[in-house]
Amino acid sequence: MRQWLANVYRLGVKELRSLRADPVLLVLIAYVFSVAVYAVATGARLEVINASVAYVDLDRSDLSGRIIGAILPPEFDTPEEIPATDIAKVMDSGEFVFVLSFPPRFEADVLAGLQPSLQLNVDATAMVQAGNGAVFLQQIITGEITKFVARSDEASASSIDIVVTAQFNPNLQSTWFASVMQVINNITILSVLLTGAAMIREREHGTIEHLLVMPVTPSEIMVAKIWANGLAIIIGAILSLWLVVQGILGVPIAGSISLFIAGSVLYLVSVTGLGILLATFTTSMAQFGLLALPVLVIMNLLSGSTTPMESIPLWLQYVMQAAPSTHFVAFAQAILYRGAGLEVVWADMALMTVLGAAFFVVALMRFRQTMASA
Structure with missing residues (x-):
């Protein structure tokens, strides 16, 4: 076990060095968690502003x-x-x-x-x-x-006095919703793209042959890619929440960042596994992009981050329960918007753990087959 952990650590460090040497991916991560979050939050306003x-x-x-x-x-x-x-x-x-x-x-x-x-x-x-x-x-x-x-500046008396209280977003600003949701969506997008790109990069650079002759197992290679790329994504998401969402946009974060990070780690296991799984069916970055695009679009549109789950057909709601992104969106919204604690989000965390394990096992089986035929 100690040797397994040591190999995972060393391979993960190799992944981080490869990422550091790739300026395109570094610029992509920085852009996605900064400019993209700000542009989406301030550019696509849903409330009525300056209507003619x-x-x-x-x-x-x-x-x-x-x-x-x-x-x-x-x-x-x-x-x-x-x-x-x-x-x-x-x-x-x-x-x-x-x-x-x-x-x-x-x-x-x-x-x-x-x-x-x-x-x-x-x-x-x-x-x-x-x-x-x-x-x-x-x-x-x-x-x-x-x-x-009523010949008065005050409305006439009514038998019913309706008092409306808007919780969690008292000014009903779409910026509060869009900024946090963009960070959550970007975690999904980058998790798939970075791990998939890491797999394709091994093939294109010819380093997959080096890995095959080394005393390492497919599980060690896969876990190393997950923790290395996941670490970069988590750091980018945290900085985005602190600097862009809270700092520049002034959107308050209600819940515990630590609890959000813990749930994000569970989610990353499944979604990065999905990225590796998709990469095993492709041989180039272009093929991977074409395969990943429809998957990411469906995950984002039907996970509840863009439209409420209640607005999609009932049968499709049941189907989307098998997607980890659905439970991650519910988990993140409960913590970051409503300040929920572990007693509220534990069910979503448990489901993400189960789905993450399933995705990991399927991706590992497919990855082993790919390496055996390489």
């Missing part, structure tokens, strides 16, 4: 003025008035996302207890912004009408 609004006011009343005045930044730009004949033109050109149209006698009909129609045209090209923005505008309109009818 136009209005047609055929009423020219105090009520229509109050509603227009309540549409404020940062959710919306200052509303611009347009003639009624330009509604179709500005919507077709995409100049405005929302166009609000006040009919004549709107205020008089409201005060008379009638139910006048207030038209809101929405450019639903961007569905999320359109849907959320329409809800916000409806709330603004309803609130201002209620205040106006």
Whole structure:
């Protein structure tokens, strides 16, 4: 056992030196855990920010003025008035996302207890912004009408007082979600790519023959590649959480980083094993990239990091339970977002351990066959 550990250590050091000598992979790791995290978190915003609004006011009343005045930044730009004949033109050109149209006698009909129609045209090209923005505008309109009818700056009394508390992301900022999820997704991507690239590099450089004549076993070679590349990924993920997510983006990390690292190590065993398994079916880096790409896309899209698990078909939810990425995403979200402890995430850690062992055994069997036929 001592000799086995010594061989694993020495082979792992060799992997780290090979990684250090590969500037492309070093730049990739640095980019993925820095620029990529920042760009995705700040570039793809899902909430309503600076949405353009136009209005047609055929009423020219105090009520229509109050509603227009309540549409404020940062959710919306200052509303611009347009003639009624330009509604179709500005919507077709995409100049405005929302166009609000006040009919004549709107205020008089409201005060008379009638139910006048207030038209809101929405450019639903961007569905999320359109849907959320329409809800916000409806709330603004309803609130201002209620205040106006009550002849007060406070809403009329209601028999039900609804208090909404947004936990874990009180300002509902997509940056908080996207930044942490990007780090989690990048752990999966790099785990597959680095270990697979390490295997392909052995073939392309001809060092696989050197390994075959050395007194080392396939398990020693495989474990060495896993711990060496996994160490580089864990260090990059931790620095990304501290420097980029917390430092630059100002996103708080609620839970224990140590517990997150422990679960990430369990996850790395399975996903790096997957990278080695994919590499055994290819003979070049180009082939490996083409094979790994659809696997990574499916893992990221259906693991719950991009869309909630509840939004995919039920049968597919059951299928994805066999993917370690599904349990890692649930584990990471519970710790980093909600501050969960071991008593909450132990089940996900146990499942990652079982799946990791299964992936490791399958990858090891395939790796032994590959080395025997080399």
